Amino acid sequence: MVHQSFHPIVSAGHLEVICGPMFSGKTEELIRRLRRTQIARQHVLIFKPAIDDRYAKDDIVSHSSQQLPSIPVTQSHEILATVEASDRRVEVVGIDEVQFFDDAILNVCNQLANQGIRVVVAGLDLDYLGRPFGIMPQLLAIAESVTKVLAICMACGASASRSQRVTVNLAEGDSGQQVCVGAAEKYEARCRQCFVPELDTPSTIPEAVV
Numbered sequence: 368m369v370h371q372s373f374h375p376i377v378s379a380g381h382l383e384v385i386c387g388p389m390f391s392g393k394t395e396e397l398i399r400r401l402r403r404t405q406i407a408r409q410h411v412l413i414f415k416p417a418i419d420d421r422y423a424k425d426d427i428v429s430h431s432s433q434q435l436p437s438i439p440v441t442q443s444h445e446i447l448a449t450v451e452a453s454d455r456r457v458e459v460v461g462i463d464e465v466q467f468f469d470d471a472i473l474n475v476c477n478q479l480a481n482q483g484i485r486v487v488v489a490g491l492d493l494d495y496l497g498r499p500f501g502i503m504p505q506l507l508a509i510a511e512s513v514t515k516v517l518a519i520c521m522a523c524g525a526s527a528s529r530s531q532r533v534t535v536n537l538a539e540g541d542s543g544q545q546v547c548v549g550a551a552e553k554y555e556a557r558c559r560q561c562f563v564p565e566l567d568t569p570s571t572i573p574e575a576v577v
């Protein structure tokens with residue numbers, strides 16, 4: 368008798384993480400992967416945190432204006448509930464801006480993948496101070512596949528892995544918060560050398576790289 372445990376039936380269930388700084392094309396890469404699954408007529412559900420309403424309430428939208436319809440949720444357990452309530456078997460789950468979710472997103476991604484679902488998530492790996500963002504380190508650890516995408520440093524043109532905060536709106540009281548939903552005018556992509564872990568002025572070129 369052949370023991371199946373050594374050669375299990377290949378399951379589609381796994382976790383893919385796409386991470387990087389702002390303006391690195393994370394959402395574009397997420398949309399590209401999800402579009403291919405839709406072309407293959409797989410049943411895909413796409414989620415995003417309700418906090419991220421910068422472009423369109425029910426779409427995930429990249430900075431280059433590509434978009435896919437998505438379901439905004441406020442808590443990660445709503446993702447499991449929505450998948451379970453689906454009238455058709457869900458084969459792929461996409462999650463954008465995953466760094467904004469509560470810590471339970473880790474368990475949600477694990478449970479979905481364990482059920483045989485391909486889970487593709489995109490998020491910021493570092494906050495504007497250069498610190499690992501929320502639950503992202505744990506998500507990266509449990510993922511089968513990690514793709515780090517880089518932007519281009521807006522100060523020197525090198526590859527950029529950091530998101531530089533360049534303006535602050537004190538009237539909104541949003542200074543010092545890790546969660547500041549990105550708008551292009553508030554951030555710049557920067558390389559390690561040009562990154563200043565405090566507020567910086569737009570497109571400041573440090574003397575060291577002039």
Ligand SMILES: [Zn+2]
Binds near residue numbers: 522524557559561562
């Ligand atoms: Zn630079």
